[in-house]
Amino acid sequence: MEEIIIIPAIFIGLPWVILHYVTKWKTAATITTDDEALLEDLYSLAKRLDERMDTVERLVAHDNADFQPARIQHNKEADNVPLRELEEMLAAKKGERA
Template identity: 30%
Template sequence: MSSLVFFFVPAVIFVGLVLPLWLVLHYISKWRSAKGLSGEDKQALETALAEVDHLEDRLRTLETILDADHPNWRDEQAVK
């Protein structure tokens, strides 16, 4: 009987206290590490933002050309 208690009590303590605490702390650390963007995600975001800036520049250039060639083009678009 004493050998059964010798193994049973530490097992109950481990399963009741140590294991849940271990699991909670493990998943908290996983959550904190996954909280931010990965390096690949950051690179993709920066590439997309650079492309947006490039397209905005092109749009401004096209509007400048249209303003020079057809000064009232904005009014004509609003009427249609």
């Protein structure tokens, strides 16, 4: 009697559970177009804030000769490489949509 329950559970129930969670994992791993738009907005906001910080640091450095900015220096080549990569990825993404 137990075999009648165990055999269908192994051949029907177990694959069903596995396939169910595989499809759940695949759908959860993707980001939506709304998420992509939000990331683009956040990236542009971060760029604007970075430019504002550069402006503030320049103004303070102009008024105070002893001021040493603690942040990353503006337009330092090593710092701009990751930004350039992000901008290229965004441009490629926009090219795919068009």
